[in-house]
Each structure stands twice: as structure tokens, then as C-alpha cells.
Amino acid sequence: MKTYRFLLAGLGNIGRNFLEIVCDKEVMLRERYGVQLICVAVTDSSGSVLNTDGIDMRAVVAAKKHKQPITELPGGIAGMDAVAALAASAVDVVFDSTPVDLKTGGIGLELTRNALVAGKHLVTANKGPLALAFQELAALSDLTDLSKPGLRFSGAVGGAMPTINVGRSDLAAAHIRRIEAVLNGTTQMILEMMANGSGYDEAIREAIDAGIAETDPSLDVEGWDAANKLVILANAVLRQATTLADVSVTGINKLRADEVRAVRMLGERMSLLATAEWVEDHYKLTVAPTALPESHPFARLAGQAMAIRYETDIYGTQTLITHEEGPVGSAAAMLRDFLDIVRNN
């Protein structure tokens, strides 16, 4: 039995679900994988809870559900952020589910950097640090040197869909000729509502009311969420050093509802498609609304489903489709990433 002490940063939907999964799967983790996870630090925007003997994870979840400050729990320290909590804790692995900040990387970037430099494994569901600083973080981790700490992020690009793992491992040694992907479930829902007769503003409002879109949906509808996921894919799977400036981005916010309906009348489906295409000596990266013909494998995706399709030289064409509701899949992805690190160390 191997014991791993962990810090979890961020107690939003993903972080809370992660703690619940770790509790629910305790027996299976021990019996099937021979590991035990002990939570010694959790943090949110209010502060941290530290306990070297192990924090009661169910109590943390209950506090968040009842909107009680976690800093009132035993070991709570108001105002201590994740970076300070890392410095104050003896941990083996750090889980980052802090809020996504695509401009600066937020506390997640500093936490990720510090954890890896300190020799701690880092598992993240947070796109921000990876989209902004992939090459720097990869250089600090086992992605470039197997003797360095593990860095895993499969939940950051498509939730539970094994987008990254299939691209890096199952298509090992392939030349990937083309990627097509639907990586943003919110725009899928909004476009579906528009195809069914809603106006753009009406569809947005419905999506916000249903809890599918953020109150400020601009990251989704302007294409930045999908573009940042494509940046991570390009770096991690296509091995092309890439930043957001390398992606041509068009959102769905300039589409008129009658355009979307006209496409539907032709039997086609409008989707916000992320594409990587090998052209001569590099990948051309694009995010744009695209009318998919009825025969396209993504033309009939249900609801908020996401999908990716890899065209390769030696593995044919491999397509993945995920149907998942809410943040459980992304939380579970952090657990599989941890188990992959265990397997490799």
C-alpha cells in the first residue's frame, strides 16, 4: 500500500466532486490500485485548511454545500492562499481545480509552477496555466524528463473524454494529419437552440438560466474556451510549441439565427469546430463555426456532447465522443491522472 498526501486547491464544482469521489472510491483505490489518498490541505478563495493527520473530506464538502467558510473547520487559516498552503504542507501530490484565468493563469499558474519546482506531482483540471505556459511547465515535469515530477491534465480538455491520453499514448509514434474537435458544450447547446428557432440573445439567456452558460458567456461564445483547449492539444499531442496567438479564432457571437436555421434546413449542423491541419511543416490551428454535413460524425452529437477525431498515418481515424453531465467527469479525470502518475512512479 502506498500512501499519498495531497493538497486540493479550489473547492468549486470540480474540487468538491473530486473530494466526494476520493471518499466514495476509498476501498477500490486500496484494493485495486494499492493506494491511499490522505487530504492534508484544501484551499478556496477564503483561505486554507491544513491538517497533517488528514482532513475530514466529507466535512469540507458539507461546509461548501452549506456555504460555510472552510476556514471555520479544524485547521482552518483565513486568508492563506494555495501557494502559501503548499509551502506550509508536506504533500506528495497537488490537485489544482482553481478557477480558470485565461489572461494571467491566476493562482493556478503560480501553484503549478511552485509544486513542480518543489518536486511534487501536479494534477490539474485548470486550462489556464497550461494554455498560457505549457512549454515552461512541461520542462519542469515528466513530460520532458521522466525523473521529474508528474504533470497530468486530462480533465482540462474535454472533461472525462480521454482526449489527451489517446493523442499522446494510444496514438504513440503516429503522424497526426488532422484533428477535428467539438470542445465546447455550451456553444453546442446555444447553436441547437438557435437551430430550433431561438434568437441569439434568447438562446444565451436560456443557457444562463439553465446553468449551462456562465453569467458572462463571452469565453464560450467568442471561441476562447475552445481555442485554449486547442492550444493545449497542439502543445501536448501535436508537440508544436503554441500560444493563443497561433490560433485563428471566430466565435458564434456573430452568427445570425437565420444562418443557423438555414444550415439546419439543408440537413447540416452548425458547430463551433476546433481544427488542426498539417500543412507542409506545421499545424494550422482554427476555431470557427462550421456547417457539418449530415454525414459528418459530429453532425448528430446530442445535447452538450463533445467529440474529437484524430486522422493519423498508422492508426487510421480514431473518434472519441463524451456524454457527461456537470463537473463529475472532470473531477474523475483528476483521479485517473493521479493513478497514471502512481503507475509511472
Add this chain to the structure above:
Amino acid sequence: MKTYRFLLAGLGNIGRNFLEIVCDKEVMLRERYGVQLICVAVTDSSGSVLNTDGIDMRAVVAAKKHKQPITELPGGIAGMDAVAALAASAVDVVFDSTPVDLKTGGIGLELTRNALVAGKHLVTANKGPLALAFQELAALSDLTDLSKPGLRFSGAVGGAMPTINVGRSDLAAAHIRRIEAVLNGTTQMILEMMANGSGYDEAIREAIDAGIAETDPSLDVEGWDAANKLVILANAVLRQATTLADVSVTGINKLRADEVRAVRMLGERMSLLATAEWVEDHYKLTVAPTALPESHPFARLAGQAMAIRYETDIYGTQTLITHEEGPVGSAAAMLRDFLDIVRNN
């Protein structure tokens, strides 16, 4: 740079393609993965070629293409089989692409057993040994004890489709509630021809003429190929000790063409579906022709495409679809399996 000496048993379509891929990817294997593969033994039904300094892999491929006995190549030994070649060679890893024998396991089973007992990693594209002796082979390998040699077989269930890896790694710690899979491309083609108006015998003949079906198509049409793949999935992914006797098997050979066409007229699609369903405390395993409603994700699979769908507790529903022609995908799967062993050792 790590150097791995290998024995390749079986020089049919998969084995030949594997040698070609290893040659074509030599630079990438060195630069991206830091490994070099040296072929020190190959075998087919005529005998073996042994050379501790490395066999000219292109010459082996050329000999097979021109139907020249490999035993006439330098180092050739007529009549030496794969098991004897293993005993006579100093290798790190064995690749098995010997012919599938679902009754006895054939030479592949003896080779796999001997390789693992001798501490050699074993990568196979051969369903036979796994379907017949999964638990025994797993006990000899890193599937049960990480200090034992690696056993990988991702090409044995669905070619390049990462069926096994996604089930074991990407869905780690999940409870899988249900698997649905189309694992036999030949019956997909035959059923499609029947739906389009061919009689059963006519469809079989066309499939044989097109090189899609074997001259004796009984393993495919009677459902045994799909059933044996389901046995491997049940053992490897569902972790239920399973043999063929545990699977309820119905082939497509008792379907009438008018039944298949009637299903098509309703907008549905007849497929030979493999299913695993959690019932109380175990998985119920079935292979049977099934009319898939138009809304089913497998109702519109093209040509010989294969697919699998995992319904889980924490990863939502994950669907994989593969489009691949010929044996290249299965050959490539042996390479990714090897690289996975490298990564874990």
C-alpha cells in the same frame, strides 16, 4: 537511449506491417521516445531467422512479399518454431502476431507463457492466448504484479481502437455499468450488403472475394470472433474472470436477408452487438444480432468501422469509433503497447 532486442513471431499481414512501421518510425522512436528496436529473431510457419547483431527487417518484408522462404535469409533455420527461437535468442521483448487459434491457443499461447515466465515483455495482437488463458497470463505479468514483465494486447480487441487502454486506464476506478460494442468489421459489411439487397450466401461470397472475410467465415458470422474479444474485455477491463462459456453467443448466420431489410426499412440498423451489462453482482455477457434504432450512436457506422461505448458512474458515457483499413492499425497497436511498456519500466 534504451535499446530493446525483439523477437517477432508471425509474419502475416500484421507482422509484416509491424516490421515496416518499426523501420519507417526509426528516427521518431529515437528522437521522441529515446528507444531503438533491434530485431534479433523472426519466425513464421517455415522456420526462424536469428541474428544477434540485428536482422535486416526490410529484407524479411521483401522475402514475404515475394513469397520466398525467410529461412533462406542469412541466419535462417528451417523448421525452428517461435518457442524454440525464443529459447535460442537473447531478447527483451517478444511480439506475437502468430495466427489466431481460438481452440487451443496455438503456438502463440506457448510463446506467450514462455516469454513471460522467462521475464520477457510480451506484446500481442493475437486474441487466442488471451481469450483462452487470460487469468493465467495476467498472473505472470505486470497486470497483477508491477515487478513482473509487461503484457500488452491493445491490438487484439478492435485493432487501433484504444478499447483496452481506455477501459483500464482512462476509466480508472470507475464502475462500468454497461458496455456495448461492435467488434467485428466483417459482419458489419455482410449485414450492410444484406440490407442493400444481397442474399446471405451472396453477401458472404462478395465479402470473401473482396478479401474482407476469411475463406471460412464461420468465426466471424457465428459470432465467435466478437465473443472472444468480449471475453478479453471482461477479464481485462471489467476484471471478471471469464471464459467463452460465460458468453451467450448468437451469430448472424441464422438471419434471413428479409429480416435485415425489414429492419432497414424501419430506419434501424442490424449489427452484431457485443454487450456486457452489470446485473446485481456480475456482468452478463452477450453477442447477438441487434436492431439498433436510428438514434443509436452505432446506427450510422460506416463500412467496416468498429465502436465501443462505456457507460460509467463517474466518467459519463465514453464512445470510441475506429475507421481503419487492413492490418496497419493492429500492427501500430503493437508499437504503442511496446512504448507503454517502455514508459512503465
